[in-house]
Amino acid sequence: MTNDFPSSEDLKKAEEYVRRYAHYTPILSSSQINEKLGCSVLFKSEHLQKTGSFKARGALNALMGLMEGEVPKGVVTHSSGNHGQALAWAAELLGVKAVVVVPKNAPSVKVEAIRAYGAEVFFCEPSLESREENCNRIRNERGFVVIPPFDDYRIIAGQSTMMQEVLEQEKDIDCAVIPVGGGGLFSGSLLAVADKRNTIIMYGAEPSASGDAIESFVTGVRVTKAGTQTIADGLRTALGVRNFDVISKHAEGILPASEENIKLALAWIYLYLKQAVEPSAAVSLAAIIENADLFKGKKVVSILCGGNLDLKSLPF
Amino acid sequence: MTNDFPSSEDLKKAEEYVRRYAHYTPILSSSQINEKLGCSVLFKSEHLQKTGSFKARGALNALMGLMEGEVPKGVVTHSSGNHGQALAWAAELLGVKAVVVVPKNAPSVKVEAIRAYGAEVFFCEPSLESREENCNRIRNERGFVVIPPFDDYRIIAGQSTMMQEVLEQEKDIDCAVIPVGGGGLFSGSLLAVADKRNTIIMYGAEPSASGDAIESFVTGVRVTKAGTQTIADGLRTALGVRNFDVISKHAEGILPASEENIKLALAWIYLYLKQAVEPSAAVSLAAIIENADLFKGKKVVSILCGGNLDLKSLPF
Numbered sequence: 001m002t003n004d005f006p007s008s009e010d011l012k013k014a015e016e017y018v019r020r021y022a023h024y025t026p027i028l029s030s031s032q033i034n035e036k037l038g039c040s041v042l043f044k045s046e047h048l049q050k051t052g053s054f055k056a057r058g059a060l061n062a063l064m065g066l067m068e069g070e071v072p073k074g075v076v077t078h079s080s081g082n083h084g085q086a087l088a089w090a091a092e093l094l095g096v097k098a099v100v101v102v103p104k105n106a107p108s109v110k111v112e113a114i115r116a117y118g119a120e121v122f123f124c125e126p127s128l129e130s131r132e133e134n135c136n137r138i139r140n141e142r143g144f145v146v147i148p149p150f151d152d153y154r155i156i157a158g159q160s161t162m163m164q165e166v167l168e169q170e171k172d173i174d175c176a177v178i179p180v181g182g183g184g185l186f187s188g189s190l191l192a193v194a195d196k197r198n199t200i201i202m203y204g205a206e207p208s209a210s211g212d213a214i215e216s217f218v219t220g221v222r223v224t225k226a227g228t229q230t231i232a233d234g235l236r237t238a239l240g241v242r243n244f245d246v247i248s249k250h251a252e253g254i255l256p257a258s259e260e261n262i263k264l265a266l267a268w269i270y271l272y273l274k275q276a277v278e279p280s281a282a283v284s285l286a287a288i289i290e291n292a293d294l295f296k297g298k299k300v301v302s303i304l305c306g307g308n309l310d311l312k313s314l315p316f
Numbered sequence: 317m318t319n320d321f322p323s324s325e326d327l328k329k330a331e332e333y334v335r336r337y338a339h340y341t342p343i344l345s346s347s348q349i350n351e352k353l354g355c356s357v358l359f360k361s362e363h364l365q366k367t368g369s370f371k372a373r374g375a376l377n378a379l380m381g382l383m384e385g386e387v388p389k390g391v392v393t394h395s396s397g398n399h400g401q402a403l404a405w406a407a408e409l410l411g412v413k414a415v416v417v418v419p420k421n422a423p424s425v426k427v428e429a430i431r432a433y434g435a436e437v438f439f440c441e442p443s444l445e446s447r448e449e450n451c452n453r454i455r456n457e458r459g460f461v462v463i464p465p466f467d468d469y470r471i472i473a474g475q476s477t478m479m480q481e482v483l484e485q486e487k488d489i490d491c492a493v494i495p496v497g498g499g500g501l502f503s504g505s506l507l508a509v510a511d512k513r514n515t516i517i518m519y520g521a522e523p524s525a526s527g528d529a530i531e532s533f534v535t536g537v538r539v540t541k542a543g544t545q546t547i548a549d550g551l552r553t554a555l556g557v558r559n560f561d562v563i564s565k566h567a568e569g570i571l572p573a574s575e576e577n578i579k580l581a582l583a584w585i586y587l588y589l590k591q592a593v594e595p596s597a598a599v600s601l602a603a604i605i606e607n608a609d610l611f612k613g614k615k616v617v618s619i620l621c622g623g624n625l626d627l628k629s630l631p632f
Binding site: 273 | 583
C-alpha cells in the first residue's frame, strides 16, 4: 500500500482549481423515490457538470497542476468515453493541445463530442494493449504528457471535489453510495470524507455483471479484468492500483447492483427526477434499491455521475 | 370578444397564491443548442414544477380563489393528463375532495398518479361528450364545483404566473415561444407580458398535425376540433373560447412544428439539456428550429411544459 495519497493541501488546491471553471452542481430529490425506499436520497447531479460528467473535475485538476510547472507541449489520453471529452474540454479551456486515442469501434457521437472540444482523435484497435501502446507512442513521439483516466493522484484529487461540495451543501448525511468503475470518483470521495474526519458511511456501488471491485475489496487482491455484460457501459473497467489502495483503506464496502435494478433505477430517475442520464448514473440508486434495508430512515447521497447518453441504448 | 380578461390585480393575486405552494422553476440553457441555432434559448423548466407540469399553477389558483368564498364540498374535472394530476394535488393540499373523470382508455400510469394524490377517479367513455356529461352529472349530484382545464379565467390567471416568473428571472428577452393546446398557458403568458407593458414578441407553438390554433388565429374563427396525429399528446386539444379571445388580441402569431422537428427537439433536450420531458415539452423548441430565421441573434424563451412521461412512448 502506498503512503503518498493526496494530502489535505492537495484536496484544497483541487477544490480551488475546479471551482474556477467547473459547475457547482445541484442536489436533487424526489418525494416519490423517498417514499418508495423509506429513506431520504440526495442526488448529486454530475450529469449537469461541464462535459456531462464528473470527469471534468479530474481532467481539469490534472491539467491545471501541470500548467503550474512548465507548460506542456500537449496532453494525450486513451478513452472511449467521458474522460476523453473531459480532457479535450480542459485542454481547450487552458489552451493546450490534446490527443485522445479512441478505439475504432467507439460510437461516432462520442468521437464527435471529443472533436467538438478541439481535440485530435487518433483511432486504434479496440483493445487495452492497443490503446496504451498508441497513447505511449504519441507521448514519446510528440513529447506530450499522458493524463490517465483514473489511476492517478491528480485525477483522484480532482474527483474528490465532488464530495467536498456535497459536504458543504448538506449536513447530517448518514451514508453515501458512489459508483465504481476504475475507482477515481470513489477513491476521491473517500479521501474528501476522511480529510474532514466526517463519519459518513461510504459505500461503493458496482454492477454485479462487472464485479471486479467487489471481489478485489473482499479478497484484498486487486482483480485486473472487469466484466463487460452490463448496460452501465461507463463502469466496465477494472479498479486502478492507486484507487484500490485508497478504497481498501477507507471504504465500508462495495454494494452490488443487478441489471434489473439498474434498469428500474434508471426508470425512476427519468420518471420521478425527470433527468436524462446515462445508464451508469443509475447504478448508485440501483445499489440502494437492492440493499434497501441498510438505508431505512437514513439520509443517503446517491450520484448521477454522467449524462452522455446514446438515445438508442435506452432500455425502455 | 369579451372584455373581462383577468385584471392586473387578478394576476398579482395569482402570483401570491402560486408562490405559496408551487416551485419557482429554474431556467436552463445549453451552449450546444445555442450554437446550433445561432440564438440564445432560455428553457423555463415547468417539468420540474409540482405534479410535473405547469398545470399545477392554474389548478392551485382556481382552488385557492374558490376557498376565499364558501369552502366547496368538492371539485370535479375531466382530464386524461396533467390537469387531472394538478387538480388532485391542489385539492389534497387544501383539504378538498376531488373527482377526476378519466376516459377508460387512459394510460394506467396517469390514473395511478391521480389516485396517488388522493383523488377519486371516475371512468367514462373516451369522447368529449361523455367526459363533459359525467363531469356535469357529478357536479349536479354532489354539489361539487367544476374546475375546467383551460377555458377559465382563474386557470388562465394561474398559468400567467409562469411568465411572471420568467420576467423576474431574465432581462432583455426578445421573444417567447409558448406551446398551445387548449391555450391556457399561452393566454396566461400573453396577459402577463401585456400587464407589464413588456415588448417581448410572443409566439405560440403548435404541432402542424394538430393545427387548429394556427387556423383559428389566421382566419379569426375558432376551430373546435383538433388533430390527434401528433406525438405531442398534451396538445391534442382545440383552443378554448376565452383562450382564443386573449390570443387573438395579444399574440404575434402561432408557429407550426412538424413531427420530425418535435422528435429532433426532444432528442436535443435529452442529449444537451439532459432533461427527461414529455413530447409536448419539445414543441416550443421544435417551432424555434423550424422557424430559426426569426430568432437569429435573439434571446428567446422556450417552455419545457411538462415531464409526465410514458417511457414506452419515447421515439428514440
